[in-house]
Amino acid sequence: MEHKKTIDAKIERALEGLDGIQRAAAQPWLYSRVMGRLQREEKTVWESIGSFLSKPAVAMAGLTTILVLNLFVLFKQNSLQDATAVAGANQGVQITDSESIIASNSSFDYENLVQP
């Protein structure tokens, strides 16, 4: 019983242990240390761009965009080739290779050429 009373008294005293506490002072060189850190952490523009691009989300988004653009161009090219081949077939000519397709798409009228 006496022991409990002693412990309770100690607890109460400990709980008052921070009464009258003064603020601890920082070291006087804190500002120069902070400036030193800031100079070390200063990044160049290219470093900032590099670190932005190397973020996983940004890198993934970039790769996906490139992939989608590639697929789009490929799909467009295929449908253009198909359309030209159909047009060629309708004219009775079987055009398959890309050079012939380009040639058949562009015409040069020698006869009506305006002379200087």
Place this chain on the structure above:
Amino acid sequence: MQKNQGLDERILVNQLKQGDETAFKTIVANWQDMVYNTALGIVQNAEDAEDIAQEVFVQVYQSINSFKGDSKFSTWLYRITITKSLDHERRKKRKKRFAFVKSLFGEESEVVIHPPDFNHPGVVLDKKEDAAALFAAIAGLPENQRIAFTLHKVEGLSYQEVSDVMKTTVSSVESLMHRARINLKKLLEVYYKEKG
């Protein structure tokens, strides 16, 4: 007086936003003890607290434009300090766990052990021993109770100020303080019983 202080704060913050290094120097000089003392109360280690204080001011310099002036500048500083201190503690705990796991596999590693009797330099001389026991018990409190208790007892903030920093209500702070006191009593009882 308080109005003038608020005005000075705003002027300094605006000057820093424009990249004025003299303003930054004044800010560090004005608030370094507040930041250091808060960090010291949380991490209970002078070296770590100094490191955290540096990190806090680096962040202030780098993200001053995100301070919109909705709260007092000191409130914003307290929040950064608490976040940095808790992050620092978590990092340290992770390191300790990793070192422990490494030691299980027989690899040599340095396990950092803090002395249980942290002595705050601002404690009154005849209360050093009691304060050391109390600080050891504070370290065993849940995070929210620890922050509320430290801000109120070590930094001397009112419940209203603590609630502003913790973005909560005054009644929540009262409740946190009440629970902290109950838990501290339990922790101190264990400590004194073991000590004999």
